[in-house]
Amino acid sequence: MGSILVVAEIQNGAIREASYELASVAQSLAGTSGREVKSLVMGSGIGALAEEFSKKGGGSVLVADDAALENYNVDAANAAVRAAVEAASADLILLSNTPSGWDVAPRLAAGLDAGFVGDCFRIDFDGGQFNFRRRVFNGKLDAHVSAIEGTIVATVQPGATPPFEGTTDGSTSDLSVGFEGVRAKFVETKKSDSTGVDLSKADIIVSGGRGVGAPEKFAEVIQPLADALGGAMGASRPVVDAGWLPHHYQVGSSGQVVQPKLYIAAGISGAIQHLVGMKSSNYIIAINKDPDAPIFEVANLGVVADLFDVVPALTEAVNGAKG
Amino acid sequence: MKIMVCLKQVPHQDARLDIDSAGTWIQESNIKFEINTYDTYALEEALRAKDEGECEVVVVSIGPDRTTQALRTALGMGADRAVHIKDEEADGSDALGLAKLLAAVAKEESPDTIFTGFMSDDDNFAAVPPMLAELVGLPHTTAAVKVVRGDSSLTVDRETEGGSYEVVELPLPCLVSVQTGINQVRYASLKGIMAAKKKPLDVKSVADLGLSGSVGAGAAKVKIEKIAPPPKGDTAELLEGSTDEVVAGLVTKIKELGLL
Numbered sequence A: 001m002g003s004i005l006v007v008a009e010i011q012n013g014a015i016r017e018a019s020y021e022l023a024s025v026a027q028s029l030a031g032t033s034g035r036e037v038k039s040l041v042m043g044s045g046i047g048a049l050a051e052e053f054s055k056k057g058g059g060s061v062l063v064a065d066d067a068a069l070e071n072y073n074v075d076a077a078n079a080a081v082r083a084a085v086e087a088a089s090a091d092l093i094l095l096s097n098t099p100s101g102w103d104v105a106p107r108l109a110a111g112l113d114a115g116f117v118g119d120c121f122r123i124d125f126d127g128g129q130f131n132f133r134r135r136v137f138n139g140k141l142d143a144h145v146s147a148i149e150g151t152i153v154a155t156v157q158p159g160a161t162p163p164f165e166g167t168t169d170g171s172t173s174d175l176s177v178g179f180e181g182v183r184a185k186f187v188e189t190k191k192s193d194s195t196g197v198d199l200s201k202a203d204i205i206v207s208g209g210r211g212v213g214a215p216e217k218f219a220e221v222i223q224p225l226a227d228a229l230g231g232a233m234g235a236s237r238p239v240v241d242a243g244w245l246p247h248h249y250q251v252g253s254s255g256q257v258v259q260p261k262l263y264i265a266a267g268i269s270g271a272i273q274h275l276v277g278m279k280s281s282n283y284i285i286a287i288n289k290d291p292d293a294p295i296f297e298v299a300n301l302g303v304v305a306d307l308f309d310v311v312p313a314l315t316e317a318v319n320g321a322k323g
Numbered sequence B: 001m002k003i004m005v006c007l008k009q010v011p012h013q014d015a016r017l018d019i020d021s022a023g024t025w026i027q028e029s030n031i032k033f034e035i036n037t038y039d040t041y042a043l044e045e046a047l048r049a050k051d052e053g054e055c056e057v058v059v060v061s062i063g064p065d066r067t068t069q070a071l072r073t074a075l076g077m078g079a080d081r082a083v084h085i086k087d088e089e090a091d092g093s094d095a096l097g098l099a100k101l102l103a104a105v106a107k108e109e110s111p112d113t114i115f116t117g118f119m120s121d122d123d124n125f126a127a128v129p130p131m132l133a134e135l136v137g138l139p140h141t142t143a144a145v146k147v148v149r150g151d152s153s154l155t156v157d158r159e160t161e162g163g164s165y166e167v168v169e170l171p172l173p174c175l176v177s178v179q180t181g182i183n184q185v186r187y188a189s190l191k192g193i194m195a196a197k198k199k200p201l202d203v204k205s206v207a208d209l210g211l212s213g214s215v216g217a218g219a220a221k222v223k224i225e226k227i228a229p230p231p232k233g234d235t236a237e238l239l240e241g242s243t244d245e246v247v248a249g250l251v252t253k254i255k256e257l258g259l260l
């Protein structure tokens, strides 16, 4: 029988929270599937972090410590994971669905001729096989996926599982990795120039999504409500992608993460990448004509209606209430 | 120079999602299909390279008869040739099976660059592009938001998290999966659509690609057992009634929150 290999990630000099979530998934599957938990910690000068991970759910930690792993590089990371899979005799390999997971996990699966399941929010072992749950159609439906046979690589959605708590017995050992095949070259990391609105300071945000339908509707329908409430306007990604609004309006995993006192989402379906940007808001109101839109799962108050009926009427009522 | 673009035809973003009788996918009869959003940006990125100089753009898609429509649209937008992998034997392929089919075409075509979308709007796997790169033996990156073409390499900004980017340099040939918003996608012109009718569209079977027995449901390593609406958790309290009633309820709530 194989083992479960957790591929941990280092971010800003620490093991990422998502990696402790993987450890917790792995530890519970170890119990149900009778497998041992092993991990890979990779980077440069990371011995202490590897030690720490081994005591917090990582089990037997393989340590790939090399200057080639200092900055994230898809080929170097892939080489390290390949070496770890072999050293660990792993048949379930878990990575986080993060920018490095997007790059490495499917490539690894193809290299191992293994099955792949991406962005799972739950993994179980029953009936002698691993079973996975993941969202499809941008969060509108759940798929139950089973692994038929052989080695499986899976990525896990960050934030879907509580991180591993407590301490475990663990050990570390050095893993040697060959980096001959590295072709991609890391140049630099950069931040988007954050000129524009800082949504994180707004008490009230009124966001519009693809359902708003046209660029001028933001000025005509969404902005007036934001103004009436003394708040700021936000948007989902397709609005920004289409060039309707600049990037600094975007809320979500690749935009701003906000936590206002009130967040109003109009014509936004509630894909996970949007939700991570606003779900910690103090109070959420969703207006959407689709009663099954996932946004209603995180909203406190919902209105199933056409936003073009509700939003202008609300703007008028708010202006009226202010006298 | 040659650029290959992989396209998937997916249910329209506003299509009704009714579950099929087997309970393993949605009902695909009677709904509209479109080119996967991410892939339209990949195609546009290729067409921009073509606008700048000598370059052939080949679009490739796997799917049933209806997929012809997506390929014709791509040809109408300016692609030069299309390859349609159409074969019932490919049905039920997992991501690796699909990547094998595309890899067989990529090996025949030997493009300098392969552009794909970052993921598909229907199954949201984001798996085929890196798999394809591995099978063809190309370097790759994912989630590109900017591509700068050099003589023998591409310099790519890939989007990471929270407004950060990673800049990577990839030697050619390579594969780049493209994020939405990287460019503004053109529409097919009427003239383009007319011209597309005469452009070559090759149909290939699984056997043509030498993959009989290694793709399709029988070769899949993972399988969708069931598809279902997400269990309703703590959903929102819903305000019902006329627009006036709903608005009154919203105003009351906003006042309660001390924000009005």
Ligand SMILES: Cc1cc2nc3c(=O)[nH]c(=O)nc-3n(C[C@H](O)[C@H](O)[C@H](O)COP(=O)(O)OP(=O)(O)OC[C@H]3O[C@@H](n4cnc5c(N)ncnc54)[C@H](O)[C@@H]3O)c2cc1C
Residues within 6 Å of the ligand: A138, A208, A209, A210, A211, A212, A235, A236, A237, A238, A239, A250, A251, A252, A253, A254, A255, A256, A266, A267, A268, A269, A270, A271, A272, A273, A274, A277, A287, A288, A289, A290, A293, A305, A306, A307, A308, B013, B118, B119, B143
């Ligand atoms: C790596 C990655 C990063 C991403 N980052 C982000 C991010 O930072 N932010 C983000 O938002 N997305 C992000 N996305 C995209 C995300 O997956 C979704 O595609 C996006 O959030 C969908 O936006 P939407 O809800 O506006 O559009 P849709 O999902 O198309 O939803 C539109 C909604 O409007 C409703 N609607 C339509 N007309 C009306 C009407 N008249 N009245 C009321 N309701 C109406 C519909 O019922 C539907 O629910 C990212 C994706 C990836 C892969």
